[in-house]
Amino acid sequence: MRTSNMFVRSLGVFVPDVVSIEQAVRDGRYPAEEVEQFQQIGAAVAGDMPAPEMARRAVLDAYDRWGESSPRNLDLLLYPSVWHQGPNGWQPQHYLQMHLLGGGVPAFEIRSGCVGMISSLQLAASYLQADPDRDTAMVVSADNHGTPLVDRWRMTPGAVIGDAACALVLGKEYGMAELLSVNATTIPEADAVNDGGYPLFPPDATVGRGLSFGDRHEEFRQRLLKERGTGIHLTIQKTMMQQVEQTLEEAGIGLADITRVAFPHGRREDLDGQMSWLGIEIEQTTWDYGRGVGHCGAVDQFIAFEHLVATGGLVPGDHLLMVGFGSGTSVAAAAFRVLATSPVTRPAGTKGHSA
Template sequence: MRTDDLYIAGLAAHVPRVLPVADAIAAGRPGAEQARADGWTGVSVADGTPAPDLAAEAARLALKRSGLAAEDVCLVLHAGTYHQGPDGWYAANYVQDRVLGTTAPAIGLDQGCTAMLDATRLAHGHLVHAPENSAVLVSAADNFGTPAVDRFTYAHGWGAGRGSILGDAGCAVLLSATGGPLRIRSLAQSSLSSWERVYRGTEEMFPPSGAGGTAVPLGVRMGTYADSVTDQDLRRAMARELVEARTRLARQVIEEAGITAADVTRVTHVFSGHPRYLEGLLGPLGIDPGRGMLELGRSLGHLGACDQYLSLAHLVDTGAVGPGDHVLLTANGAGISLAAAVVEVLEHPAR
C-alpha cells in the first residue's frame, strides 16, 4: 500500500543499561557462553523499571521532538510482546496518562514483533478520518526480567543456529498526515497463520500461563513442533514458504515506494546476533547484508516490538541516514505475522 500522506513527526527510543555478555559469562549466567558464540556482545536490562515506563520515557521525547501538543494526539496505540503489568490492567492508558494526560482513545495491541508496524497501519487508517493536524502516538516496550523468562536461554531448543537473547527497551513514534521530517512511502502486512502451531508447540491453551507461572519455554515449544514434522520435504517447504513470503512483502513495499532495492540505504529488522539471519533476509532482495543493523542488535538483544523503529531512531540520531535516503523496515513475529515499510528521510529531525 502506497502511503503518500503518512509522516513521522517525532521518533525516539529509551534504552536502559547495557549488560556486556562478557560480564554475564563472568557471573556464571546460564546461556551466556552460547550467546557470545551466537554473536551477541551485550543486552539491555531494565532491572525493576516497568515496561510502560520505558515506553513513556521514549514517548515524551518523541512528542518533544515532534513539536506537537498533547491535544493534537487523537489516538494512542501501545504494544508489548510480554506482560506489561497486572492482569486485567492495560498499559496504553498508563502511557497516555503519563505522557499526554488527555482523553483520546488508548488501545493496546498484542501482536508480537510486528506490533509497531501493525500499529502504524492502523494509525494511517485513523488519520484519514481524523481532524486536520491530528497525530497518533504509537509506543512499545518490554521488560523481560521476570522469573518466567530467562533472557539468555528462552530460545534454546529450537535447532542449531537459532541463538537469540532478549533485551529491554521502549520506543515511540508520532505519526501525522500533514508533515514531518520522515515520510512513510509504503506499508504492507501479511501472515502465515498455519504457522501459529510452531509457536504454540504442544502446550495446552487453557489454562493460559502467566508472568508469575512456569518459565516460558518458547524454544522448547518450537523444537517440539519441529521434531513432530518428520517429513523432511515438508520441513523444507515450510522454511521456503517463510522466506518467499517475507521476500515478497519486502519487494512489494519497495516497488510501491517507487524505488528499487539499490535505492535502499539501510534496513531495520528483528535483531539477531548472527549474520546468517541478515543473509537470509536480504540476500533474496539483492541487498548487501551490511546495510542491516547487525552490530546494533548484537549490542542490545532482541527488543520485542521495538527493533525496527529503535533502529530507525538510531540511524537518524547518529546521522547514518539523511535527506534523500530510504530505509526499509521489516518485521516477522509469532503467528506468523509479517510487516514491511519504506521510510524516506526528508530532512534532519529535531534532536
C-alpha cells in the same frame, strides 16, 4: 498500503543500560563457548522499571526532541506490546492517559507480537486518512522481559532478549521522514512454529510456565521430522519477499534505492538467510546495533531507526526498509524516505492542530 501524506514527526526512545555478554558469562548466565559462535554483544536491561513507565519516557523524549510540550491533542494512541505489562486485567495505555494524555485521546493496546509497531503504523495511517480533521497519531511500545518466566540469555538460542521502548509520532503534511508504504500479513498455517504444542488453556502465565522459543522450535522440528516436512519455512520466505516487493512497489522505489534494512534483532544465522533472500550485505543492515542491545520486542527496527539517524547512518534522501516477523506467524514491511535528521516544527501554512 500506499500511505500518501504520512510523515514521522518525531521519534523518542528509552533504551536502558546494556549488560555485556562478558558480564553475563561471569555471572553464569550465558555459556562462554557461545560468545564467539553467536557474536552477541549484550542486552539492554531495565531492571524493575515497568514497561509502561519506559513507554512514558519514550513519549516524553519524542516530544522533547520535537519541541512540542503536550501530547494531549493527539487523535490516536496505539500501544503494541509483546510481554506482560502490569497487573492482570489492566491495560498499559491507561498509564499513559493518566500521566500524559488525559482521557480524550482514543487509546488501544495492540497484540500482534514483534510486528506490532509496524502493523500499528498501518492502522494509525488508515485512521488519520479516514478523516481530514485528524492530524496526529502516536505508536508507542515497551517491554521489560526481566521476569521469572523469561531467561533473556537463553530464551532463544543464538540471540539475547533486551528491554526498550520507542514512541513514534505520525502526522500529515510534514515530518523528519515520510512513510511511503506499510504492509502486514499473517501466515496462519505457520502458527505451529511457535506454539510449542502447548494447550491453549489454561494460559501459560496462569500456571507459571516459562517462555522458551528454543524448546518450542525444537518441538516443531521434531514434529516436522515425523510429518516429513510441510514446506512452511519456504512459505515464510515467499511471504516475506511478497511483502517487501509490494511495499517497495507502492513506495515507488526499488531495492537498489534502499540505503539500510532494519530486521528484528536476532540470530546471525537468521539474518544471513534474510540477507541472501534480498541480496544485500551486512553493512546495509542494523546487525551491529542490534546485537549490542538484544531483541527488544516490537521496537527493534524503530530504535535502530533512531540510532541510524542520530549517528549519521541515515541522511536526508536515504531510504529505510523495515522488515518484521512475529509469532503467529506474521510478516510486515515498511518503507521510509528520510527528510531530516531531527524532528521539524510545523512549516508555515500547514493544516491541522498542534500536537
